[in-house]
Amino acid sequence: xxxxxxxxxxxxxxxxxxxxxxxxxxxxxxxxxxxxxxxxxxxxxxxxxxxxxxxxxxxxxxxxxxxxxxxxxxxxxxxxxxxxxxxxxxxxxxxxxxxxxxxxxxxxxxxxxxxxxxxxxxxxxxxxxxxxxxxxxxxxxxxxxxxxxxxxxxxxxxxxxxxxxxxxxxxxxxxxxxxxxxxxxxxxxxxxxxxxxxxxxxxxxxxxxxxxxxxxxxxxxxxxxxxxxxxxxxxxxxxxxxxxxxxxxxxxxxxxxx
Ligand code: NAD
Numbered sequence: 001x002x003x004x005x006x007x008x009x010x011x012x013x014x015x016x017x018x019x020x021x022x023x024x025x026x027x028x029x030x031x032x033x034x035x036x037x038x039x040x041x042x043x044x045x046x047x048x049x050x051x052x053x054x055x056x057x058x059x060x061x062x063x064x065x066x067x068x069x070x071x072x073x074x075x076x077x078x079x080x081x082x083x084x085x086x087x088x089x090x091x092x093x094x095x096x097x098x099x100x101x102x103x104x105x106x107x108x109x110x111x112x113x114x115x116x117x118x119x120x121x122x123x124x125x126x127x128x129x130x131x132x133x134x135x136x137x138x139x140x141x142x143x144x145x146x147x148x149x150x151x152x153x154x155x156x157x158x159x160x161x162x163x164x165x166x167x168x169x170x171x172x173x174x175x176x177x178x179x180x181x182x183x184x185x186x187x188x189x190x191x192x193x194x195x196x197x198x199x200x201x202x203x204x205x206x207x208x209x210x211x212x213x214x215x216x217x218x219x220x221x222x223x224x225x226x227x228x229x230x231x232x233x234x235x236x237x238x239x240x241x242x243x244x245x246x247x248x249x250x251x252x253x254x255x256x257x258x
Contacts, residue, residue, distance in 0.1 A: 014037050015043040084137060
């Protein structure tokens with residue numbers, strides 16, 4: 001199947017986890033890719049892997065919370081491919097913070113809000129003119145079930161993800177006239193903890209997380225990156241989700257229904 005033949009897709013946080021799995025899926029279905037991440041070495045490895053699937057891939061290394069990164073990545077997209085069809089806003093961090101919100105440091109607040117929320121604002125601001133020039137397209141943003149319910153020691157992260165759910169609705173309303181759809185996904189427990197948190201977690205803590213997921217999730221397990229990537233591709237595909245915009249698609253094995 002080649003749902004994305006001739007399509008150009010920009011993915012942030014593309015060097016690992018969900019971003020990499022989604023880039024792989026888009027590439028395997030014919031897309032050309034612009035991959036953005038702060039980790040240049042991992043990003044180059046991802047590029048080689050995705051090129052092996054036959055895709056045309058360019059990369060941009062930078063911090064997504066900086067306006068220059070968003071502008072440069074979109075300029076690179078236009079210079080290389082002349083258009084953009086899909087923007088996948090996926091980069092984020094998830095540091096464990098203080099138990100109570102008021103104990104969170106000002107620096108931690110700024111860092112999480114800048115990387116998780118401001119980055120999406122900046123990438124949309126830079127990319128939407130090119131999406132319009134292309135004739136429309138799809139924006140998919142990775143939020144989280146943490147934006148729907150409050151988890152201990154994740155208050156700023158949860159607040160950042162809730163903001164993305166609302167940003168998705170604003171984008172959907174403002175740009176329907178431009179033939180741009182905007183949706184977000186809310187994954188629950190995924191198969192790996194995020195890179196920035198991995199260093200803080202012992203293997204014992206990881207085993208406990210897995211056990212906790214099987215207890216709390218009705219389907220009894222963590223979600224696979226490939227499973228979530230398929231939902232991103234569905235929301236990116238005009239053929240399959242042409243009447244879906246402003247939605248927050250929950251992909252959590254039932255975690256939030258109980
Ligand atoms: P990950 O850590 O493997 O991937 C995140 C990527 O973003 C990394 O490659 C990292 O280098 C990059 N990144 C971080 N800060 C950046 C910055 N300032 N500028 C540019 N790139 C930056 O984690 P993941 O599990 O693949 O997470 C992907 C998305 O899924 C995130 O938005 C996350 O919040 C969300 N999510 C993850 C889980 C989970 O359990 N892993 C659950 C729900 C939602």
